[in-house]
Amino acid sequence: MSFDIAAIRAQFPILSRQVHGKPLVYLDNAATTQKPQAVIDALVRFYSECNSNVHRGAHYLSDEATRRYEHARDVVANFLNANRREEVIWTSGTTEGINIVAKGMAERLQANDEVLVTELEHHANLVTWQQACKKAGATLKVAPILNNGALDQAAFAALLSSQTAFVAMPHVSNALGTVNPVQALTRTVREKSPRALVLVDGAQGVAHGDVNVQSIDCDFYAFSGHKLFGPTGVGALWGRYSVLEDWPVWLTGGEMIASVSYQDATWGALPNRLEAGTPNIAGAVGMAAAIEWFSALPLVEVKQHEAQLIERAVALGEEFDGLTLVGNAPEKIGVYSFNLNGIHPADVGFILDRQGIAIRTGDHCAQPLMKRLGVPGTARASFSIYNTIDEVEQLFIGLRKAKEMLS
């Protein structure tokens, strides 16, 4: 399949709507992506053809719902190149996946242990570890970035030791777009801290490239369906089987038990052991449809297209008087964070919105990172496969208007 931008856009019904009487220019893809018709249809089909609870019923619809739901798990396992399908745990999203790991880790951390995170973290991969360390009396260490927003890899390596029990890092920074060399960083962890477990926050990583958990060699990879053209409220946590096998249970209830008496209970096998209660069945089916849709695209051309969008934005930004780009790491995907001198990012967002252009403004759930960069927040345009060069140019026309009105 070749990369045909018009054909791709035509598959996203929302892209043809208007807001404030203007054609929508949707540049808030790091917050959530839009959904192609294939995903919308998969949700409608599930509810109209075979809605039923999974794993429980002795009837036709329940069997069919279970088949579709477990097929969705296979799709996620293949997408991540997991060794075994039981390594895929359904979650409500990246945040829940990280919390499952951090809550379990809090029970295992000792007072002398260290957990290493980076300055690039989203709060979901920072506050969780900060709180786990507090609970266990362990120490949280933070690997610094360079001024361009790239991770300082030498400093990261220097912070690793035999005391390091856990390392958590983002695949891609949501605030700056920096891509971390997660495979090389994990290798460094294995060399310097052999007992440490490694979690990669994949929320921003999955929609921009091929993820292979076996070659990254991490122990956990967490992501959300909604950043990958799938529904909200569903995601997956991948964990290495030998690590997940006896991971502390998270929620207790139906689905996750082997046997129960009034006095005690024993836990079932993976993956259900970490999936108490009725799951988001339609969400899982919709997420699998999104992965199948995305995986059918020609990845090299997708990457080229996104690179062209960010290159155009950077070039236009360089010509724009008073615009400061925030984050220009050499390895970076289509996140364009910036500030207009003397103008609050929220005001920039407001003026753009009136022109139909959706961006995000604020701290991007990365307050310590904003502090490190010396900015209260940024305006962030984030690109996806359906965005066009024309839309990037419209962003800058909108910014010129914002500058005229606000300065």
Ligand code: PMP
């Ligand atoms: N980590 C990163 C890097 C993110 O960008 C996000 C979402 N902005 C999250 C974690 C949390 O994802 P969710 O809200 O889908 O759980």
